[in-house]
Structures are given as structure tokens and as C-alpha cells.
Amino acid sequence: MTPGARVQAAIEVLDAMAGGLAAEQALTRWARGARYAGSKDRAAVRDHVFSVLRTRRSCAALGGGETGRALMLGHLRVEGGDPEAMFTGEGHAPAPLTAEDRAAGRAPTPEEARDLPDWLWQRFEAGLGAQAAADAAEALRHRAPVCLRHNPRMMSISQVIDMLLKDGVSTIPVAEMDGALHVTEGARRVAQSTAFREGHVELQDASSQAAMAALPVPEGARVLDFCAGGGGKVLALAARHEATWFAHDAAPDRMRDLPARAARAGVKVTQLDQGAVTEAAPFDVVLCDVPCSGSGTWRRTPEAKWALTPERLHALCDTQRNILEHVQALLRPGGLLAYSTCSVLAEENEAQVAGFEAAYPGWTREDTRRWPISDIGDGFYLATLRKR
The missing domain is CATH 3.40.50.150 (Vaccinia Virus protein VP39)
Structure with missing residues (x-):
């Protein structure tokens, strides 16, 4: 799939969600109908969809609407990408941008830029304080880390790090947290790794x-x-x-x-x-x-x-x-x-x-x-x- 085709697929998934499907259901339905899509394609489409969901209010403001097309247009603008390069209509990419598309959108307000419902922001601020609430809201706009828990019953953590590396999974120990490993590369390979299959590590947030x-x-x-x-x-x-x-x-x-x-x-x-x-x-x-x-x-x-x-x-x-x-x-x-x-x-x-x-x-x-x-x-x- 071309990058533009991946954007179009994400648009279709987002529109399916607007029709009532949960994200995982919509992604699964799309994948079943897209036998041509490889694992990298499916991962890229998933990343687009989840990035939009993390920053939905910002994307809607920048894209000028709540449709899948508008949200993906807003997402590309959030990321600093070039929408013209993706919305070409070629190779299953989204239809070219119209004059209305180019004119649509605006900078999000400070409230929209938090990417939280307003009623929840009030609770974040009440429970955490203003600065910690702002930090939490900003963190939720980005991808989560992937961490593993080392099982000390088997082999040393240094041996496990080497074992993971052989399967393409790079990790570093989490400071001041015995047994926790932060995956820095190859997160999608963890479940197929020997260390995971043999019980040396488990996926668990730090x-x-x-x-x-x-x-x-x-x-x-x-x-x-x-x-x-x-x-x-x-x-x-x-x-x-x-x-x-x-x-x-x-x-x-x-x-x-x-x-x-x-x-x-x-x-x-x-x-x-x-x-x-x-x-x-x-x-x-x-x-x-x-x-x-x-x-x-x-x-x-x-x-x-x-x-x-x-x-x-x-x-x-x-x-x-x-x-x-x-x-x-x-x-x-x-x-x-x-x-x-x-x-x-x-x-x-x-x-x-x-x-x-x-x-x-x-x-x-x-x-x-x-x-x-x-x-x-x-x-x-x-x-x-x-x-x-």
C-alpha cells in the first residue's frame, strides 16, 4: 500500500467508528476486506487511527470536521505533514483536496488543544492540580511506552536483554525499577520472541x-x-x-x-x-x-x-x-x-x-x-x- 492508500484506509476505519463500531472492530473488519494489506500496512493504518483518537479535538479543529476525511486531514496538519502529497486520488489514495478542504480548519483553542472533554479537564485539574493536569493531558496525546517485566525465577536480566536483542527487540532497564525493561525498538516483535514465549518476560506497564x-x-x-x-x-x-x-x-x-x-x-x-x-x-x-x-x-x-x-x-x-x-x-x-x-x-x-x-x-x-x-x-x- 502507498502512504496515501494507508491514509484512505484510516479514513474508512474512522467513518466505520462513527457508525458505531469500536476501534478494534472497525480495524478488524477493514483488515478482513483488505487481504492485500501486509503487516506493515495494517500497523500503519492502526497507528493513523489511534493517533487521531488521541488528538481528536485538535484534529477536528484543524481538519474542519468530524468525518474520517476531515480528521485525517487534521491529523496530517497536527503532524506537520503535507496533505497535498497524500490526498492525490492516485493508487487508492484519498480524493484530491478541494478548495473547501484547503480553507477548512483552524488552530484549536486552548481547550481543544488539551484533547480532553471539558468536563474531564475539570476533574483532572481538581484531582492533580493545574500543572500536573496539563502534563497528564499532554502525555495522553502521545503513544504509550512498551515495557516488559523480567521474571527473576529463570535467568538474569542481562541474559534476557541479549535474548530479546537476537529476536530484534531492543530494551533498556528502567532506572530505579528492578526488573522493568523499556522497549526502544521492535515492540511488535515481543510476542513472537523466544524470551516471551519461554516466560522470561511479560508485557506489563512500568x-x-x-x-x-x-x-x-x-x-x-x-x-x-x-x-x-x-x-x-x-x-x-x-x-x-x-x-x-x-x-x-x-x-x-x-x-x-x-x-x-x-x-x-x-x-x-x-x-x-x-x-x-x-x-x-x-x-x-x-x-x-x-x-x-x-x-x-x-x-x-x-x-x-x-x-x-x-x-x-x-x-x-x-x-x-x-x-x-x-x-x-x-x-x-x-x-x-x-x-x-x-x-x-x-x-x-x-x-x-x-x-x-x-x-x-x-x-x-x-x-x-x-x-x-x-x-x-x-x-x-x-x-x-x-x-x-
Whole structure:
């Protein structure tokens, strides 16, 4: 595919999204109908689409509209490219620019340039402060880093770095974060690399790794990951030392890959349904990485920042509160409750912990930490509370 044809494909995907399809659905549908597209073509189209989604308000302003054509025109202007070179009508490229296209668009306002819904900007600023909110909004306009977690149960991190390099994946250790590797080249080759297939590394954001490393999990403890999802966090904990590991999720299908991942990593994680969780209690540590807005990860799922509504956020906060109320009974006296989100919003973080402390005075907060959206990690929040 020519560069222009890739732009036209992105336009078609964006228009399909306007018709109600999610980004992944629209991309999959396009790829199925474009058998001629190679892996580099598919990756380029995906990059165009996700870049637009990260900067949608800016693109709409600069392109003069919300259609796929206008958004891609705005995207090229955001990137400083030459739209005339892409909109040629040749080789499946978009039709040439019209006089209306050339005249359309304007510089985004300061509010539009944040590339956040206005109602969310108010919450960012309230929860983070003006400068940190501006930094977070700007970070969300750009591609997320790719980080790996080294499994120390197998070989040294230097050996793993060499192993990855042989498969075309370049990495550097993340400063002051043992076991974290920042992928600098070859990110799309990670899943096919020998190091990944043999369990020497797992894909995991550096902030998430840092949060799990900060949890004081004693050796031999009974540990439950209550909102396990794919199991990345319980596997990160299990890589540290020996304990008895359990995983639960309200949607068990999310854990379908966990047995294979645990086997690859050389650890045992017992999956529990709701009834089995109660029977297996009490636990020494319960981790609640609760469902949240994901606002700290919107570089990876940028359509989510446009889909979130105040009503949906309120519902998520209700779910978080209900989970905390439920799991507090699963811990033994002296046990540790870890509450975490990949959100930067105060109502999902500090407000939830403060509400829990008010409702359950028999708990003592031991630690509260935030990791900002950065060039090595997503936004992340962790609070730990001890049952007296």
C-alpha cells in the first residue's frame, strides 16, 4: 500500500467508528476486506487511527470536521505533514483536496488543544492540580511506552536483554525499577520472541510493576488478586517469592489465559469463583485492582476518553465502593488490603479510600502512592490498609 492508500484506509476505519463500531472492530473488519494489506500496512493504518483518537479535538479543529476525511486531514496538519502529497486520488489514495478542504480548519483553542472533554479537564485539574493536569493531558496525546517485566525465577536480566536483542527487540532497564525493561525498538516483535514465549518476560506497564513491587507481601502468605483480569499483577507478585496465590474475577473469561501464563512463568495460581473465594478466606493480602475509568492508560485505549460520561464514572465509583465493602470481610485480622486503579481521577482514588476509612474505622492506612503518566509508565494509584 502507498502512504496515501494507508491514509484512505484510516479514513474508512474512522467513518466505520462513527457508525458505531469500536476501534478494534472497525480495524478488524477493514483488515478482513483488505487481504492485500501486509503487516506493515495494517500497523500503519492502526497507528493513523489511534493517533487521531488521541488528538481528536485538535484534529477536528484543524481538519474542519468530524468525518474520517476531515480528521485525517487534521491529523496530517497536527503532524506537520503535507496533505497535498497524500490526498492525490492516485493508487487508492484519498480524493484530491478541494478548495473547501484547503480553507477548512483552524488552530484549536486552548481547550481543544488539551484533547480532553471539558468536563474531564475539570476533574483532572481538581484531582492533580493545574500543572500536573496539563502534563497528564499532554502525555495522553502521545503513544504509550512498551515495557516488559523480567521474571527473576529463570535467568538474569542481562541474559534476557541479549535474548530479546537476537529476536530484534531492543530494551533498556528502567532506572530505579528492578526488573522493568523499556522497549526502544521492535515492540511488535515481543510476542513472537523466544524470551516471551519461554516466560522470561511479560508485557506489563512500568507503573503497574512499581506498584506491585511496593506491596509488602510476606513470604508464605495467602494472597488473593480479587479483580485479576488477565492475571498480570498476581504473576508480578508471584515472581518475587514463594506464597500461595489465588485469582478471582467477576468475569471469569478474562482469566482464560492465566493458566498458560502462570505455567510459562513457573508459578501456580489457583482460580476461584465467588463461592470458592468465601470458602478460601481469610487471606493475608487481598489486592483489588478495581474496574475504573482507565484514565491513566488512555494513550493505549484513546477512544475510552471520549466514551466516558459523568454517569458512567458515577457507576464505576459505585462498583469500586461495593468491591471494597465486600473484600474487607475476606481478610484475617492484621491482613493487608491493597486498593489500586489505573486512574488519575480523585473520586476513583483518594475519595474511595477516604470513604472506606470513614465506613470501616477498624482499618489503618499504611501507604498511598501515585505514579504519573510518564515516558515510561501509565498513571497508577495504590493505597494499602491494614485490618486492626
